[in-house]
Amino acid sequence: MSTQVKEVGAGAAKHRQARQSKSDSTPRSRPALLLDENIIEIVSDSGEGAQRCGQSFAAIAARMGNGIWTVQIIPAEIQPPHRSIAGASGNRVRIAAHRVTNGGDEADLVVAFNEQVLLGRLRAGEIRPGGIILLESMWRDDKDPEIAAAYARVCEEVRSAGYRLYEVPMEAECVKHVPDPRRGKNMFALGMLCGIYSLDVELARSQVRFVFAKKDPKIIDANIELLDAGRAWAEANLDLKFAIPATRPKEPQVVMNGNAALALGVVASGMEVCSMYPITPATSASHYLSDIFDKVGCVVHQAEDEIAACTFAIGASYAGKCAVTITSGPGLSLKQEALGLAVMGEIPLVVVDVQRGGPSTGQPTKPEQSDLLAACFGGHGDAPKVVMAVSSIEDCFYSLITARKIAETFNMVVVVLSDASLATAQQPFPRPSFSEGWLAPPVDQSAVPEGAKPYDWDPQTGIAARFIPGQPGGMHCLTGLAHDRFSHVAYDPAVNQEGIRQRARKLATLQATLKTPPLYGGEEGELLLIGWGSTRGAIEEAVDMLRGKKKRVSSMHLKFLQPMASGIGEVMRRFDKVMTVENNWSDTLDDEIADKQSQRFTNLGWLLRAHYLVDVTCWGQVRGQPMKPGAVVEAALTRLGRK
C-alpha cells in the first residue's frame, strides 16, 4: 500500500499568506494561509460516518466563532451499494470569517473515502475546478483488480482535470490505533481537517467527547486518539495549512438544523399535541420532538396515516388543545380534504410542511419549493388558509410561535413551509430567551353568553368566538357542510355566500396587518429578484455579488405567501424587470416546449402575476439542490441581458 503523498496540479495559490492566529494552539511548523471562507465536503459510503465528521467539524468552527452553514449530502436509499456514484453520503461545510446564510457554490476541498463517491460529487459539479481532493488510497492496492483499476482511472481523471489530488492512507493509519478502522476513519478525517484549517485542538477534543458522550469512555478515548492522529498526520505529510479568522460572538449562539429548530419552536409555542406520520424529510423534526415533548407534558402521536394525523390534530384543536401536524409534500396532498374541514369549521391548526422534490414520490431527500400552490389552493372550494415560509434556521424556531398565534387568533389553518435544504442545514443564531408571551392563554371553559352563536362573525374582522367542548351553553354541531351562524346546515343560497365571504374576510383582516417586505440592495433599479423560503441566503448573497459588479439588482423575500402584504405591487413597479428565483419548475421561452401563450410559471410566478398584473419572469431549477448564489448571479445576468 502506498503511503506516499502525491500532489499534482498547480492549484489555486490566490490566497494571501499570513501568520497563524495567536489563539491557535497547533504546532507552528508551517505558516497558515489566511482565508476569508472555504467550502469543505466530506463524503463516504453510507454508514462510514462522514456526516458525523462534517457536523463535528462545523460545530468546532462555530464554537471558535466562525460563521458556518452545513448541508447534508444524503443518498436517497437506506443502503445504497458500496462504492457507488449515487451513494455519496456526507456533509458540506461552509466556514467563513463572517456570517454564512447558505451552502455556497462549489467546494474548495473534499475528503472522500473512496473514488466513486468522489466521482459522484465531481459529476454533480460540486467541486471547484482546481480544488483540493483528499482521497483514501487503500483502493489502489485492492485485491479486486477491477476496484484497483477503477481507482487508478479516477485518480488519473482528476489529475488531468487539474484538481490537486492527495492520496491519503487513512485506513492504514487508523489501523495503527484501532482494530476496526472503518469505524474510526471519520474521526481521523476530522483530525486532518482540524489540522488543515488550524482549528483549536482542545475544542476539537471536547467536541468528540460531546459527540460520544453516551458511549463507553474507552470509545471516547479511542476516537480522541484517532482525532489527534489525523491532525498529526496532516501536519507531517500535507502542505496544506489554512486559517479562517474567527470572532467569538458577543451573545450566546445556538447551533442546530432547521428541523430541530422547528421542533423547539413547537415546544416554545405552547402547543400540546403533535400528530404526524413518518415522511422524509420532515420526520427528523418529529424525532427530536418525540424526545423532548414528554418532558413538557405533551404528546407526539404517530398516527396510522397522514389523513389520521391531520384529523387527529383537528380533533385535539377542536377540543381546545391547539395542535400541529408535521409532514412533507405527499402528506400535504393527503391532508387536503381534512384541511378544508378545518377551514370550514374554523378550527385553528398549524401544518408544517418540509417540502421535497415532487410530484409523486419525486425526490424525497432533495429540496424543492414544490408545495406553495398546493398549500394555498390544494383543496377543493374556496378555502382560505394562511401560508408562510421560513427562510433561515432561526426563522424555523420563531415561525411556529407566530403560526400558532395566527391560527388561534383567526381560527384558521396556518401552513408553515420549510424544505429539505433547511431541514438538515445547520447555522448558528442568537440563543432565544423564552417569553411567556409566546404561549396562548389557557382554554376558556366559562359559560358562553346567553344567545351567543357559534359562528357570530364579526362584521369588521370576520372572526367568531370559538365554543370549545366543556363550555356550558356553547353546544352546537360543527359541520363541514355549509352552515349559518348557528352552525345549522345551510339550505339557503345566501347563507353559503355569507359563510364563504366571512372566512375570506379573516384573511383580509390578517392581510391588513402585514408590512411590505423590505428590499435587500437598493430601493429601485434594473432588476428585482423575488424569492421565498430557504433560498433567501443564496439570493441575498447573489445580490451582493451583483451589486459588487455595479449591477442595480435588489431582492425581496416573502414570508407571507397567503395573504401577501400590501405594497409589493408598487415595489415591483420601481424596477425595470422582476424575476422570481425558486427551486421550482418554470417553462422558459428559449425552450421549444413553450411560447408566450403556453408558458407555465413557477409557484411564486403564478401568484405574483395573478395578484399584481406585472409581467414577472421566472427563473427556477428542479435539480434537487439547495439554491446556489452563483447560479442566481448567472440567471440575473442573463435576465439583465448583458452577460
Add this chain to the structure above:
Amino acid sequence: MTATMTQCLLRLVEEHHTLADYQGDVVPRWCAGCGDNAILAAMQRLCRDEQLPPEKTVFVSGIGCSSRLPHYMHAYGFHGVHGRALPVAEGVRLRRPDLHIFVTTGDGDCCSIGAAHWIHAIRYNMNMTVLLHDNQIYGLTKKQVSPTSPRGLKSNTTPRGAYLNPLNPLTVTLGVSNVSFVAQAVDWIPDLLYDIIAEAHRHHGLGFVRILQRCPEFMDHRFDEAVRDPSKTRILVHGDGLRLKPELSRIYHNKEVHDPLDMPRALAIAALEDEIPVGILYKNPAVPCYEDVREAERPNTPDLIRTVLDEEFDKVTIWPDEQEPPAAAE
C-alpha cells in the same frame, strides 16, 4: 364560599336534565322507519339516564345518513369528513378525559373509506363509544353496495348483483389487538339497543357496537325474517354482560350464556351466519387506553417549557466566553 342546603337543592334541580335537554333544535331528516331514529332515541335516553352534562358530551361523526346524528342532539357535535370520525374523536379524547365521547358512523364510513382508522382505533382503545350504524347499503348517495352488503345485492353500482361476500365487522373488530369491547344490537329491539349502548358507554375503553339497522328506502325487507321470527336472534346473556328483562325473555327464547371474556366463543358467535347474535360478545376492562398510557406526567406550564427549552439550548449553545462545549449530552 359555602352554599346553603337550599342553594344546593336548587342547583340540583337546575342541573337535572330531561330528555328534551338532549334534543337538538333541528328536526331529524331521516326517512320514516329508518333505524337511525331508534338509535337517536336510545342515545337521548342514555344521556338523560346517565345525566351527562350536554356541554361535556361530544358526538363525532363522519359522512352518511348515520353521521347526521350529532345535528339532532343537544350537545357538542362534530360532523366532519367521510371516514375520519374516529381519528377526530381520538384527538378530542387525548387531552380531554372530562368529556363523554360518542362516535356515530356507518358501514361505508367505518368499514370502507375509514377502514384503516377503524382497525387502529380498536388498537388505540381510547375511551369512547362507537356506534356502527350498519344498514348494509349507501343511503345518502342513493343505493350503492357497501362492504357489508350481502352477496348478490342489486344496487346502482352492482345492477347484476354484488360480487363478493360481505365483510363481517364483528370478526374483524374482534381480531384486532387491544380490542376491549364488542357488542351487537339491532334497531328493532329498542330496549336491548339501549342496554347495549349503555354497557358500551360504561366500559372504560373503546366500546364498539355494531347496530344492524333497517333502511326502508333502499334495503326494504332485508331484516324482515329476523324481525318476525325471534328464534333467528340469539341473545347473549351473562352476569357480567346483558341481563334480559322478563318481558323480552318471554319473546326471545334463543339465548346463550356467554362470558364476555371468552374470546374463542366470541369469535364463533360473531361468525354465525343463520342467526343474529345480540348482546356483548367481548368485554375486557383490563386493556389499557392509549390516552392513559400517554397521560402527561406533569402539566405543560410556562416554567416547565422554559426549563426544557433551556436544557435543550444548553446542549447546543456557544457561549461568548466558552472554553469547552457542555460536558455531555446526557
